[in-house]
Amino acid sequence: MNKFKINKITKMMFVVSAFMGLTMPAHADNYYDVEVYDETFADYKPNWAEGGKTHQVIFNGKIWTEAWDAAAGLCPGTEATAAIAGEVWVALRDATASELEGVTDVCSQSNGGNSGGGSEGGDLNNPYDLAEFSASGEYAVGDLVIHPDTGPFEAVEAIKPFTYAPGIAPWKEYQETPTWESVQQSHIDTGFQKGEMVLHDNIIWRAANWVEASVTPAEGTTWEATELSPTPQFSVYDSSVRYLEYSYVTLNGKSYYSQSEVENVSPLNAELKPWKHHLYWEEADTKNVVGTPKQDWPAQVYAPYVDATAQFLPPLAGTLHDVGVNYFTLAFVVADTRSSLGGCIAAWGDYSDYDLARGPGDLYPTIKQIRDNGGDVMLSFGGASGTPLAAVCTVDELSSLLDETVNNLNLKIIDFDIEGGAIADHVGGNGGNTGGGNTGGATAGLPSWVYSLDLTQAALWSDATDHYDSQDFVYTVENGEKVYYAANYWTAAAPADNFMLTPFTAGLPWIKIPAEMYPNEASRSSIAADEESEMQGVERRNAALVKLQAKWSGEGKNIKTAFTLPVLPSGLTSDGYYVINDAVTRGVKLDLVNLMTMDYGGEEVCPHSENKPLDGIQAQCGIDAVTNVHSQLSEIYQSAGVDKSDAAIWAMLGTTPMIGVNDVEPEVFYKNDGKVTAEFFKEKGLGFISNWSVARDVPGEAGQVSPNHSGLAQGDGDDQLQDYDFARIFSEIFK
Known part of the structure; x- marks a missing residue:
């Protein structure tokens, strides 16, 4: 599913901008003179798209420029600052001593809008004054520390000095880093994903967020310099040596480098994890802040998606409640960027400041208001961008993290949005750990019937x-x-x-x-990986759910589980089929299979619907997709020896269109498509209907793809929209 922080829409908007000759400011002529940041100024807006200037402001020792409209009080540095990721401010450089002379930072509303998780007082990075980790320290089970690079952790085993740092694998296998010049062309269409590394100017650079391939690695860009050596000197590993950070060794024919100061830990034991990431559930009083749902999650429900990390939340407990919407799907929880060092750390939208215990901005108090109104929320893990938790966590870590989250956020249901590289991250697959987009695109030039072949x-x-x-x-x-x-x-x-x-x-x-x-040869067979060492992300997620559901059953809890998957009108892709088949075969109890009925690809897969608001084209493609997945689920459950009636399978199916103009622009989901889809929902007795997203359920510039509106002009016409028209259409199902 799309995600504003670095979603398909955002990427495409930048690609389109580049195609049209629009670029982010890069020269002095593009900027106003440097000035002190003024928190009361409400007109910090990027004018680069019109060829105008952007501001340069001094704040927190840096020079910043706006990448998006910045509301008054939304101070620089209160969010991640990669412009290409859709954030408000981007840091250009460190301020000089002369520029800083006489400057006093003023920011009384540093958490303005939906810009950051809250805590009362204390350092933003250490709000509850935990002891700082020391490599020379010795720690007992239960000790709490904070590490400057990975955050708060609790010792789950006794830990000796210079062995394991919190959330950091002591050793990492060394791989030669390609030069930026050698891989730039191969990344023109996709850009560089967060965490990818390249060599440029004798420095190894890491992508701090999604980076356009045209951006040359340099200070002040979305690339960050690492301390890795471009020409490392290796020695044979010696257990008697204390190695400093970024030491290079060989052992058993493999090469490694140290990520922390370490002794008496072999690279062969680097995967041990004696630390557990500590979430501030008790300190932040999360359970009380979010409130408790007044009833179980409904068997049939409309719950539109909300980008929980967007700058501002829509009026979920206000106008939407008045329209008749009381249930929402909150997106997305993924691995924190700090997990790349070896930990299992979750965050909203991979922002380190948006931890699960505190959430972004006013989200958690808003959840309480929704519940006080008689509604509830479903939390969604995954999405089109970022790294899924199943890619960085062990089965036990993931099971424990999910259990903590459900207990402390008082959840009745959790969703896993599995797409992009994540859906192919399985045994026999060719996926990776980064997000991508809906994998349901078509190959141009093929007749549509080819896509329905098994x-x-x-x-x-x-x-x-x-x-x-x-x-x-x-x-x-x-x-x-x-x-x-x-x-x-x-x-x-x-x-x-x-x-x-x-x-x-x-x-x-x-x-x-x-x-x-081509089909995966393992996609319709029995499980290919029983041992965790053989598992990939898909198998680890499913194994963690089996373990967790058994625990919940023993505790008398009925927590529902949903999978959200990309789809074609012909049904699940082979990777999507594998995800469900592996889950069912392992024994995961799936309550909902939600289908992303959007972004199908070429016209031969789903006819273009642009300027055809009454033809119901997008609705029909979605109906075909859900109908064909019904048959696939019947096959999977029958093969697993699980008895499920047709009605039971219809009841566990959901559909989530992208309302308005889709990423694949000739695909447009009009109001009539919503009405046809609603009738199909009622006819078949589906269990779930949603849309991407609440923020897009408003009119905007006609034909434009945006995370903030539908791309349909304002009005009452068949090809127009008023605020929350789709919410009204889908809510009518339940009246």
Whole structure:
């Protein structure tokens, strides 16, 4: 699902801006003169899109410029500052001594808007005055410390000096870093994901957030310099040596570097985790701040998505409540950026300041208001960007973290939005730990019926066959690998004789199916990984849920679990199928499978709906997707020996369209699409309906893709919108 911090929309807006010749300011002529930040000034706005100037302000020892509109009192440095990630302020450089002369920072509303989690008094990075970790210290079970790089931790084992620092693996396997120049072109379309490293000007740089490929690594950009050596000198590991941070050793044919000062810990034992990230549940009194839901999560519900880390929250407990919306899906919780050092640390939107115990801005008091109104919230883990927790946490860590979160936020249901690289992060998959976007895009040029083929049922092509009919599909074995083909029309010819090396071109009998559509050989088989050492993110998440659900059952708790997945009109992708199949086979109790009925790809997959507000095109593509997933779920549960009726499977299905103009711009979800979808919901008895997102359920500039409006002009016409029209349409289902 999209996410404002670095979502598909935001990325595309910057790509479009670059295409149109719009760039972020880079020269002195683009800026006003340096001035002292004024918290009462309400007109800090970026004018670079119109070719104008942006401000340069002094605050907290740095020179800042606005990347988005900055409300009065929203002071620089109260949020992450990577401009490309959609934040309000970006740091240009350190202020000089002469610039700082006589300057006094004034910021009485540092948590203005929805800009940061709150705590009363104390250092923002150590609000409850924990003892600072010392590498030379010895710690007993239960000791609490804070580390400047990774935050607060609790010792879960006795820890000796110079062994394990909190949240930091003492050793990390060394891999040669590619030069920025050598990989820039391969990242033109995708950019560099947070955490990726490159070598430039003899410095190893780490992407502090998503970075456009055109941005050269340098100080003052979204790249940050590391202390890693570009030309390391390795020595053989010696257990008697105390190694300083960034020491380089070899052991058993592998190379490693130290991430902290360490002795008596072999690189082979670097994965041990005697520290547990400490969340300020008790200190922040979280359970009372968020309140308690007055009833269980409904069997059927409308719960639109809310970007919880956006600058300002929509009026969830006010206007939306008056419209009839009482349930919301809060997005997204992912791994904190500090987890890259080896810890299991969660945060809202991967902001270190937005920890789970305190939340961003006014979110947690707002949750209490929603619950006082008789509603509730579902918390969603994952999303299109950031690193999923399952990619950095062990099974035990993830199970414990989820349990803590459910208990302290008084949750009745949790959701896992699994897409981008995360959906393919499984045994036999080709995914990674970073977000991407909806993986339900199509390959251009293929007939739409190709996408509905179940290639796992393909038979080996045989020249003994008399003929093949249109839409028959087969595979051949070429160079030891399966290659799949579909017959575009009746043919007696072998695919090997006249197949295409590129996607379908009219006039030839066989279509060579692109490799990205091939089924995972393990996707419909039994679990491929039983030992945690063999698991990837998908398997770890499912194993953690099995363990946690058994615990909840023993405690008499009925906490619901939802998966949100990308989809095509033909159903789940092969990776999506694997996610559900692995979960069901392991014994995860799934209460909801929510489908992202959006961003399908080319017109051959879902016809373009732009300027066709009454045709119900987007609604029909979503209906086809949900209907086909119903069949896939029936197959999965039947194969697992689980008896589920058709009605029970309909009841566990949900649909979440992207209202208004989609990321794939010819796809537009109009009000009539909402009405058709609502009727389908009632007809089939679905369990869940949502939309991305509440903030987009308002009119805006027609045709524009934005995280803050629908891209539909204001008005009552079929192709127009008034505030929260979609909320009214979907809420009507339950009246």
